Amino acid sequence: VGSGDATILHADLDAFYASVEQRDDPRLRGRPVIVGGGVVLACSYPAKARGVRTAMGGRQARQLCPEAIVVPPRMEAYTAASRAVFEVFRQTTPLVEGLSIDEAFLEVGGLWRIRGSPERIADKLRRDVLDQVGLPITVGVARTKFLAKVASGVSKPDGLRVVPPDRELEFLHPLPVGRLWGVGRVTEARLAELRITTVGQVAELGEAALVSILGLANGRHLHALAHNRDPRPVKNTPRRHSMGAQHALGGRRWAALSTAARTPGAGGVEPVAAVWAGELDAVLAGLVERVARRLRKAGRSGRTVTLRLRFGDFSRATRSRTLPHATARTQTLLDAARGLLAAALPTATKRGLTLVGVAVDNLSDAPEQLELPFDPFRDAQLDAALDAVREKYGTTALSRATLLGRDTGLVMPMLPD
C-alpha cells in the first residue's frame, strides 16, 4: 500500500447525543428525539427530516416537530460512550486522531496484510461500534483527511463511503461550497454573491482570486481543498491548547436583574446593580473553579486568562490577561478574571450581558512550576524551602522526601488545593 491509496478513515457517530438516548431508552427508538432545552444540542434523524437542526432555538424546534420527545442532556453518559467508541477505534489501529467527542480520523495504511482493505476495515469498525457500544456510526474512506470527512458527511446516517483515488474530483466538484471545511455562513454568503455555489466553481477560480476575496490563509486553504490537496497526515490526538467554561445568563430573573441594573435614575438602582454584580461574581467564581479543577486533574496549567462576554444583541467581547507564569490555582486565576470583569462591567451593564465565559489559554504540558528562590537540593536551604512552601499553601503535609522526589531542580509542581 503506497501513500497514493485511500487509507484514511473518518468515523463520525450519527446524531451522537440523541443516539445515546435512544440506546438507553427503547421508547425513543425510531422517533423524533431532541436533546436539549433552550437550544437543540442534537436531534435524531426523524426530527432532522422535519427541519430541526443542531443549535436551533428550542421553541422553533418544537414548532417544526411538535411530536418530538425532548430530553435533557446527560453529558456524563455521552462522555462514557465516547470513551468506549474511541476504545474501539484504538483496537482498529494505533493511529487515531480525535476531532471532537464523536469523530476521529484513523490511518489504516499499514494494516492491509493483517486486516484487509481499508473498506473491509471500515466495515468491521462500523459493526464493532454497533456491537460493543450500541451506536450507529458513519465512515468515509479517502486518500486525504479532508475528503474522508466529506465522504462521511454525505453518507450519513449509518453509511460507508469509499472514494477511490481516481474518482476524487468527480465526487467532490458537484458538492455545494458549504461542504468545504472552513466555509461557514459568512464565507458561503460572500461566495454566493459572486455566483459561486459549488466546489467545482471554487476550483476553477484560481488561488489569487480566492485570496483577494477571502484573505490569505482562507483563500489558500479553500483553493487547496477544492483540488483535494490536503497533505496533513493523521496524527495522534494533539493536546488541547485551551480550556474553558461558560454560562448563559438566561432565565427571567437574570433578565430582570440585568435590565434593572442598567436603568439609571430609577429608585433603588444602586442596590440592584450591586446585587447583579454580586451574582455575576458568583457565576464567575464557579466557572473559574470548574476550569481550574479540570486543569489540575489533567496535570496542566496556563498563563492567559480570557473573559468572554456576550450581550443582548448577540455581539461579543473578549478581555484577556497574561500572567507571569502558568498556573492552575483557582485563586490566581480568579483574581485575574475578576480584574478583567471589573474593567468590563460598565460596558457589560450597558449592553445587557447574556453570557459569561472564562478560558485559560497558553497551556503548558506540565502542572504549575513554582519557582523557589533557593535550591531545595542544598541541604542547608531545604528547611527554609519547606517552610516557604508550607506558608504559601498553608499545608503541613509536605515532606522533604516529597520535595526532593520531584527531582525538578529549582522548581516544583504545584500542590493540589
Place this chain on the structure above:
DNA sequence: TCTGGGGTCCTAGGACCC
C-alpha cells in the same frame, strides 16, 4: 434563527527588543 457549551485558527495593531 432569538441562540448552549466546548474548542480551533487567523488577522492586525501596538509595545518592546536588538
Place this chain on the structure above:
DNA sequence: TCTGGGGTCCTAGGACCC
C-alpha cells in the same frame, strides 16, 4: 532629532467546527 529592518509577545476581534 530623526531614522531602518527584523523579530516576539500581548490583546482584541472574528470565522468556523462539533
